[in-house]
Amino acid sequence: MAPRLRLRLRFDDGAYIGPGKADLLALIAETGSISAAAARMGMSYKRAWSLVEVLNAMFAAPLVASVRGGAHGGGAHLTETGKAVLATYGAMQANADAAAATDIAKLLALRALASRTCGSSS
Amino acid sequence: MAPRLRLRLRFDDGAYIGPGKADLLALIAETGSISAAAARMGMSYKRAWSLVEVLNAMFAAPLVASVRGGAHGGGAHLTETGKAVLATYGAMQANADAAAATDIAKLLALRALASRTCGSSS
DNA sequence: CCTCGTTATGTTTGGCGGGAAATAACGATG
DNA sequence: CATCGTTATTTCCCGCCAAACATAACGAGG
Numbered sequence: 001m002a003p004r005l006r007l008r009l010r011f012d013d014g015a016y017i018g019p020g021k022a023d024l025l026a027l028i029a030e031t032g033s034i035s036a037a038a039a040r041m042g043m044s045y046k047r048a049w050s051l052v053e054v055l056n057a058m059f060a061a062p063l064v065a066s067v068r069g070g071a072h073g074g075g076a077h078l079t080e081t082g083k084a085v086l087a088t089y090g091a092m093q094a095n096a097d098a099a100a101a102t103d104i105a106k107l108l109a110l111r112a113l114a115s116r117t118c119g120s121s122s
Numbered sequence: 123m124a125p126r127l128r129l130r131l132r133f134d135d136g137a138y139i140g141p142g143k144a145d146l147l148a149l150i151a152e153t154g155s156i157s158a159a160a161a162r163m164g165m166s167y168k169r170a171w172s173l174v175e176v177l178n179a180m181f182a183a184p185l186v187a188s189v190r191g192g193a194h195g196g197g198a199h200l201t202e203t204g205k206a207v208l209a210t211y212g213a214m215q216a217n218a219d220a221a222a223a224t225d226i227a228k229l230l231a232l233r234a235l236a237s238r239t240c241g242s243s244s
Numbered sequence: 245c246c247t248c249g250t251t252a253t254g255t256t257t258g259g260c261g262g263g264a265a266a267t268a269a270c271g272a273t274g
Numbered sequence: 275c276a277t278c279g280t281t282a283t284t285t286c287c288c289g290c291c292a293a294a295c296a297t298a299a300c301g302a303g304g
Contacts, residue, residue, distance in 0.1 A: 045251085073250030074301085095221040103214035104214065107207065111182060188280090195271090
């Protein structure tokens with residue numbers, strides 16, 4: 001099942017990183033291109049680029065390094081910082097999801113009662 | 123410091139519960155009124171009410187029971203299901219936050235380097 | 245030097261979510 | 275039966291985000 005717990009980490013200055021930016025980072029790492037990653041996520045290039053701009057500005061060093069022009073027009077790849085952020089975000093998500101599993105199950109149960117509406121009243 | 127990790131739990135049908143709805147539930151429980159809770163959160167009554175409507179529809183039973191008219195005009199309170207959802211969400215948040223603490227610290231460190239301009243690479 | 249694909253950036257437009265305000269329903273209480 | 279404060283619901287309007295479109299810069303390589 002798709003990852004159901006979505007995490008957004010908010011920093012004290014209002015900047016935040018969430019699933020959208022994390023997925024974008026992962027796709028940039030995979031495709032080596034901002035435009036290709038944007039296409040994969042079904043978003044416009046401009047939006048993807050603006051997210052990259054924000055990401056690059058909110059950490060100590062840029063997360064994405066891009067090259068303009070050249071053999072195939074250019075490309076983009078993750079810096080060491082970018083890889084570290086992506087990996088850490090993934091780990092955080094996994095850890096949080098595991099820790100919340102029982103509570104998620106409880107909430108799911110509170111919801112599931114609805115589907116049972118057949119015949120048996122409470 | 124304010125809780126920095128925000129959780130949004132997405133169900134398979136697209137419905138979700140996040141910090142906003144959870145806070146609203148808590149304030150309704152505390153104030154006994156939708157309008158008072160809305161005022162506390164700095165949102166319009168209409169928005170609060172629509173959130174309550176969504177919350178009531180997305181679980182097996184309504185989370186908020188409201189009374190119209192009467193001595194003081196009416197009011198609202200959490201049902202047993204509502205209390206359970208609120209408590210479980212709070213527990214989930216606490217558990218997830220604890221589990222993610224070390225990763226959060228890592229990300230914070232990746233950000234803080236900006237202030238420290240420290241040269242030592244990994 | 246021309247092509248090509250990508251990054252980088254500006255401008256415009258449209259949709260839609262939310263806010264504000266107005267209104268109705270409601271029911272204990274005096 | 276008038277009052278009162280809250281819930282419930284509609285309508286209108288505006289601001290903002292983002293999509294769409296347009297364009298420039300860039301640089302390896304044929």
